[in-house]
Amino acid sequence: xxxxxxxxxxxxxxxxxxxxxxxxxxxxxxxxxxxxxxxxxxxxxxxxxxxxxxxxxxxxxxxxxxxxxxxxxxxxxxxxxxxxxxxxxxxxxxxxxxxxxxxxxxxxxxxxxxxxxxxxxxxxxxxxxxxxxxxxxxxxxxxxxxxxxxxxxxxxxxxxxxxxxxxxxxxxxxxxxxxxxxxxxxxxxxxxxxxxxxxxxxxxxxxxxxxxxxxxxxxxxxxxxxxxxxxxxxxxxxxxxxxxxxxxxxxxxxxxxxxxxxxxxxxxxxxxxxxxxxxxxxxxxxxxxxxxxxxxxxxxxxxxxxxxxxxxxxxxxxxxxxxxxxxxxxxxxxxxxxxxxxxxxxxxxxxxxxxxxxxxxxxxxxxxxxxxxxxxxxxxxxxxxxxxxxxxxxxxxxxxxxxxx
Amino acid sequence: xxxxxxxxxxxxxxxxxxxxxxxxxxxxxxxxxxxxxxxxxxxxxxxxxxxxxxxxxxxxxxxxxxxxxxxxxxxxxxxxxxxxxxxxxxxxxxxxxxxxxxxxxxxxxxxxxxxxxxxxxxxxxxxxxxxxxxxxxxxxxxxxxxxxxxxxxxxxxxxxxxxxxxxxxxxxxxxxxxxxxxxxxxxxxxxxxxxxxxxxxxxxxxxxxxxxxxxxxxxxxxxxxxx
Numbered sequence: 323x324x325x326x327x328x329x330x331x332x333x334x335x336x337x338x339x340x341x342x343x344x345x346x347x348x349x350x351x352x353x354x355x356x357x358x359x360x361x362x363x364x365x366x367x368x369x370x371x372x373x374x375x376x377x378x379x380x381x382x383x384x385x386x387x388x389x390x391x392x393x394x395x396x397x398x399x400x401x402x403x404x405x406x407x408x409x410x411x412x413x414x415x416x417x418x419x420x421x422x423x424x425x426x427x428x429x430x431x432x433x434x435x436x437x438x439x440x441x442x443x444x445x446x447x448x449x450x451x452x453x454x455x456x457x458x459x460x461x462x463x464x465x466x467x468x469x470x471x472x473x474x475x476x477x478x479x480x481x482x483x484x485x486x487x488x489x490x491x492x493x494x495x496x497x498x499x500x501x502x503x504x505x506x507x508x509x510x511x512x513x514x515x516x517x518x519x520x521x522x523x524x525x526x527x528x529x530x531x532x533x534x535x536x537x538x539x540x541x542x543x544x545x546x547x548x549x550x551x552x553x554x555x556x557x558x559x560x561x562x563x564x565x566x567x568x569x570x571x572x573x574x575x576x577x578x579x580x581x582x583x584x585x586x587x588x589x590x591x592x593x594x595x596x597x598x599x600x601x602x603x604x605x606x607x608x609x610x611x612x613x614x615x616x617x618x619x620x621x622x623x624x625x626x627x628x629x630x631x632x633x634x635x636x637x638x639x640x641x642x643x644x645x646x647x648x649x650x651x652x653x654x655x656x657x658x659x660x661x662x663x664x665x666x667x668x669x670x671x672x673x674x675x676x677x678x679x680x681x682x683x684x685x686x687x688x689x690x691x692x693x694x695x696x697x698x699x700x701x702x703x704x705x706x707x708x709x710x711x712x713x714x715x716x717x718x719x720x721x722x723x724x725x726x727x
Numbered sequence: 728x729x730x731x732x733x734x735x736x737x738x739x740x741x742x743x744x745x746x747x748x749x750x751x752x753x754x755x756x757x758x759x760x761x762x763x764x765x766x767x768x769x770x771x772x773x774x775x776x777x778x779x780x781x782x783x784x785x786x787x788x789x790x791x792x793x794x795x796x797x798x799x800x801x802x803x804x805x806x807x808x809x810x811x812x813x814x815x816x817x818x819x820x821x822x823x824x825x826x827x828x829x830x831x832x833x834x835x836x837x838x839x840x841x842x843x844x845x846x847x848x849x850x851x852x853x854x855x856x857x858x859x860x861x862x863x864x865x866x867x868x869x870x871x872x873x874x875x876x877x878x879x880x881x882x883x884x885x886x887x888x889x890x891x892x893x894x895x896x897x898x899x900x901x902x903x904x905x906x907x908x909x910x911x912x913x914x915x916x917x918x919x920x921x922x923x924x925x926x927x928x929x930x931x932x933x934x935x936x937x938x939x940x941x942x943x944x945x946x947x948x949x950x951x952x953x954x
Contacts, residue, residue: 640810640838
């Protein structure tokens with residue numbers, strides 16, 4: 323009987339193409355727009371997640387940080403992390419390996435008359451391993467570069483492109499703060515995030531950076547290190563806090579002027595954001611599908627009136643209330659299911675299209691849960707809003723129904 | 728005895744006034760009979776037809792079909808009786824416009840839970856018996872009135888019901904097709920089918936072997952027709 327009713331529903335849907343299309347339009351548009359939005363958001367999430375994953379799991383990052391009320395407030399109490407802080411941590415905590423302070427400055431670089439402001443980072447040779455970003459062409463900064471304060475630079479690909487350094491940039495020299503630096507390597511491409519290129523940077527040996535900017539440039543420094551044994555992570559964080567508070571002479575009643583974060587923390591705060599955004603999207607899903615459901619109910623009610631005679635005939639030849647109820651219910655569910663299916667396909671298509679059309683946008687990603695939810699919800703809406711019209715159809719008196727013109 | 732009707736009464740409330748559409752009607756119908764029910768409009772013949780067809784339940788009295796009292800049955804049970812024991816032929820044919828002739832004939836078999844393959848075989852055989860085999864895949868709007876009524880007769884017969892109820896079956900047909908359809912119905916009766924035909928046309932009613940005439944909800948005449 324179920325199969326009969328599904329075939330019957332399909333037959334009725336096909337023989338009333340226009341009406342069926344209009345009935346499902348609400349569900350179709352609702353599901354399609356939701357899938358589009360989810361696909362785009364999930365695409366962004368997947369891209370961010372991947373970038374977080376590129377950082378190693380046992381990496382600790384310490385950055386200057388205070389809870390400032392305003393920008394002026396921040397500038398007045400500007401927190402600093404200095405290279406001396408970094409040296410102290412390395413000296414005092416044996417569990418730390420690969421400690422690599424990074425000092426960053428926004429600086430002008432020049433090449434063949436072109437000028438560009440980019441971020442210059444003074445780094446250690448371990449930078450590659452800690453950040454999971456490797457040199458693609460040429461070589462990275464070495465211990466010897468560091469020791470001899472060599473004026474060498476490794477460039478991100480965006481700079482190679484925008485400064486028109488040509489096919490073979492390695493060996494050429496660019497000016498940083500009017501000091502010539504020789505290009506020794508090009509980093510692998512990282513792409514872009516929210517329309518901002520992640521390849522717009524230059525790396526130089528930290529010793530050369532100190533020569534260039536002086537040791538007090540430390541307020542833009544961040545300290546990265548690895549912990550040899552993951553089980554010691556909490557202990558190391560505690561030790562860092564104690565040492566840095568003492569060095570920065572912070573009274574007991576004041577908060578830290580730095581922030582220690584592990585990859586775990588980043589993932590945690592990231593997934594918190596993810597959940598909030600997803601919840602908002604769910605809310606929109608609910609509302610738009612509700613509207614679609616009311617559309618289905620509307621047209622199903624009209625259908626019941628329009629098909630009163632059919633119901634009468636069916637009852638006369640032996641259809642029970644239950645037969646009619648399930649016929650109309652299955653028709654509503656089939657319609658909303660089809661609407662959901664087309665909506666999902668359309669949404670996936672639109673998501674991909676939008677991701678392609680917006681420059682630097684990460685590829686769209688439709689998770690399985692969104693597809694299942696789209697199907698589940700549209701079918702559920704079909705049942706919810708199909709019950710009333712179907713009940714009305716089933717309750718019709720066959721004599722009156724047969725007389726209906 | 729196929730039908731036994733005792734004191735069958737149907738009362739409607741019109742405003743505050745009680746109207747007896749059927750007033751203590753009693754009669755019996757033997758298996759294999761061809762009975763016509765005649766009467767002017769408002770005589771109660773439609774009400775009787777609805778009761779005999781199990782589309783409605785009486786206010787009072789009993790209706791035994793094949794020895795079973797159907798007057799106290801609920802909706803579900805009545806639907807089953809309509810499906811198994813009664814075949815309807817209507818004035819306006821009442822075919823489903825979206826379905827082909829074959830699928831229209833199939834409908835009662837669906838509600839009787841006959842397997843699909845067998846259903847289609849039976850429906851096609853029935854259309855063949857009605858001379859409608861060629862038109863099996865046509866929709867009602869592609870058929871003439873006479874052809875539609877033949878499809879309706881095929882649908883009425885497909886579940887081998889105990890009783891065929893024809894409600895003004897010739898009302899929408901021209902005189903030539905009327906004669907053809909009546910010949911078909913008499914032929915069905917000769918083959919053993921019990922037929923109750925409701926009509927207001929004396930010529931048509933006279934083709935039955937027996938005629939019951941109603942007036943104001945009461946039987947005023949019950950005669951055998953000589954042929």
